[in-house]
Amino acid sequence: MKFSILQSQLVPSLQLVSGAVEKRQTLPVLTNLLIKVENSVLSITATDLEIEMSVELALDNPSQDGDITVPARKLVDICRSLNGDSLIEFQLLDTRLKVQSGKNRFSLSTIAAQEFPNIEDARFDESLTISSQSLKALIDKTQFAMAQQDVRYYLNGMLFEIEQNKLLTVATDGHRLALSRLDLDEESVSDKVQAIVPRKGVMEATKLLSSSDTQCQLKFNNNHIRIILDNYIFTSKLVDGRFPDYDKVLPKQAIRALVSDREAIKDAFARASILCNEKFRGVRLNLSNNKLVIHANNPEQEEAEIELDVDYTSENMEIGFNVGYLVDALNAIKTEKVRFNLGDSNSSVLIESDENSDSLYVVMPMRL
Numbered sequence: 001m002k003f004s005i006l007q008s009q010l011v012p013s014l015q016l017v018s019g020a021v022e023k024r025q026t027l028p029v030l031t032n033l034l035i036k037v038e039n040s041v042l043s044i045t046a047t048d049l050e051i052e053m054s055v056e057l058a059l060d061n062p063s064q065d066g067d068i069t070v071p072a073r074k075l076v077d078i079c080r081s082l083n084g085d086s087l088i089e090f091q092l093l094d095t096r097l098k099v100q101s102g103k104n105r106f107s108l109s110t111i112a113a114q115e116f117p118n119i120e121d122a123r124f125d126e127s128l129t130i131s132s133q134s135l136k137a138l139i140d141k142t143q144f145a146m147a148q149q150d151v152r153y154y155l156n157g158m159l160f161e162i163e164q165n166k167l168l169t170v171a172t173d174g175h176r177l178a179l180s181r182l183d184l185d186e187e188s189v190s191d192k193v194q195a196i197v198p199r200k201g202v203m204e205a206t207k208l209l210s211s212s213d214t215q216c217q218l219k220f221n222n223n224h225i226r227i228i229l230d231n232y233i234f235t236s237k238l239v240d241g242r243f244p245d246y247d248k249v250l251p252k253q254a255i256r257a258l259v260s261d262r263e264a265i266k267d268a269f270a271r272a273s274i275l276c277n278e279k280f281r282g283v284r285l286n287l288s289n290n291k292l293v294i295h296a297n298n299p300e301q302e303e304a305e306i307e308l309d310v311d312y313t314s315e316n317m318e319i320g321f322n323v324g325y326l327v328d329a330l331n332a333i334k335t336e337k338v339r340f341n342l343g344d345s346n347s348s349v350l351i352e353s354d355e356n357s358d359s360l361y362v363v364m365p366m367r368l
Contacts, residue, residue, distance in 0.1 A: 001066025003059050003093040007101070010086045013055045014076050014213060015042065015136075016232065019204045021072040022048035032069035033096075034116045039065070046072060049117060050268045051201045051236040053208070060315035061087075067113035067217065072098050078106050086361040096282050109341060124219035124226060126193050128215045132229055133214040136209035138169050139202060141180035141332045141359050145175035147197055154241030158202045160225065170246045177249050180359040193220050196243055198256070199278070200227070201236030205346050249362055251350045254341030256314035258287060259354055262338045266330040268306045271295040273323045276302040283323040286315045287342075296323070319345045320368035326351070 018033060025031050025048070031244055036044040043137045045054040078099060099106040099144040114311070118287060141157070150173065159170040165184045166203050170177065188282070197205070205227055226232040274292035276296035284295040290312055296304040320341070329351045330338060337354035351361040 001035075001037050001068060002057065002090065003042060003063035003340050004087050004089040005042065005057065005059060007082045007086045007088055008081060009057065010088060011079050012211070013075075013232075014209060017044050017046045017053045017055050018072045018076050019207055020046040020048060020051050022195070026332060029111045029115045029117075032042050032111055033072045034067065034069050034113055035136060036067035036113065037063050037065050038076070045116070045118075047117060048200075050198060051204055052118070053204065053235075056231045066092055068092050068097060069111045069113055069116050070108045071188045074108060075099075076251040077228055078108075097290040097302065110113055112162070113163065115345045119210050122221055122224050124221050125222070126220045128167075128218050129215050130182075130184070130218055131213075132209045135167075135216065135218065135227075136206060138180050138182050138217060139209070142169045142171045142178040143202055143206070144332065144354055145171040145173060145176050145178035145361075148199070150174070150240075151254055154196055154239050154243055154334060157196045157198045157239045158199060159243045159246070160193075160220075161197045162220075170243070171246060172246070172249070176329075177252075177320065178329070178359070179244060179246055179361075182358075194243065194344075195220050195225050196239035196241060197225055197236055198239050205234055205236070206317070223253060224257065226354070249348075250360060251341060251343055251348050251362065253343045253347065254350055256287075256317065256342040257312070258340040258342065259311040260308065260340075261290070261336055262330055262333060265308060265310070265338065266324055266327060268294055268308045269323050269327050269330070272304045272306045273327070275302045276323055280366070281322045281324045282320050282368045283326075284318060284320045284368050285315075286316075286318050287312055289313065314342075317345055320366040321347070321349065321363055322366055327361045331364065333359065 022030055031050045036043045042057045044061055078115045082101045086101045087293040095110055097108045097110055110214045150156055159310055161168040162356045212230050216227055219226040225236050272294040276283055277298045285292040292308045292310045333353050335353040335355050339352050339354045341350040348362050350366050
């Protein structure tokens with residue numbers, strides 16, 4: 001195997017693909033990248049057995065076909081350290097990959113390509129074409145609510161749901177829920193499709209979608225999701241589990257409504273959070289006629305009281321929330337005004353834009 005490629009052409013692809021490599025592996029080959037040259041096309045693949053990322057790059061200079069795996073982190077660091085307009089030459093000699101650029105020479109250990117596992121090349125039953133930036137925006141609006149290392153493993157990921165001409169993403173950690181909808185140009189699937197994508201898969205897919213603003217293909221089957229974007233192919237296994245019925249979580253008895261300038265209320269929560277209990281992050285909201293008072297205190301007996309003018313005409317009420325959850329929801333909403341739909345002091349709040357209901361955020365109350 002022998003090929004050469006410009007540093008500026010190789011490094012962005014190397015960095016994106018290597019995100020799929022698992023840092024703490026018991027299987028040495030999984031810390032490696034599979035490098036393959038065939039018919040003047042270089043393909044680079046990484047996997048951790050749950051997700052797989054690959055890219056194909058056309059080679060302009062003469063090359064020799066072959067394949068091998070090399071340590072991902074070392075190869076990325078070497079190539080990043082070289083000059084942006086330099087030509088990097090690769091040659092496989094015995095069991096070493098020689099890397100040369102100008103007066104810089106490196107020799108990397110290898111593992112045979114035959115030992116590299118591939119996610120099985122499955123058939124995909126459902127497929128749709130979507131703008132990569134629209135898909136990224138949909139994920140960004142919900143991914144912060146995913147659980148981290150929850151024993152309910154199906155919460156450590158994001159639900160993708162397609163029905164008729166709508167694509168939904170939903171995430172919840174059991175204390176809050178984020179849901180966002182996107183209208184598709186056409187009815188894309190025959191039946192309702194639900195897929196839970198694991199946390200790492202969501203994060204790596206977001207990085208890939210950030211790299212381009214073209215159309216991408218989104219494919220599903222019973223066990224996998226695949227995104228094809230430009231010359232990249234991203235595949236992730238799905239979480240085998242049943243996602244909670246999000247529709248039952250959405251408050252139906254929200255009889256009180258608070259409308260506020262989004263930036264103003266977000267800043268008020270941020271100021272109050274400075275003196276809230278660092279462990280529980282609780283703040284108390286007192287609502288009265290067109291006025292919101294936010295209270296926070298901590299074990300050191302320090303207190304904060306922030307008063308804000310809002311649009312609220314229902315009866316007085318007091319309710320407590322985790323302030324971090326409220327700020328996360330407000331960060332995800334991009335419109336000027338936000339609406340808090342409230343029931344009683346023991347009910348969850350539904351936060352949404354005052355202009356549309358494309359994205360909904362539910363936060364459970366806290367006892368303070």
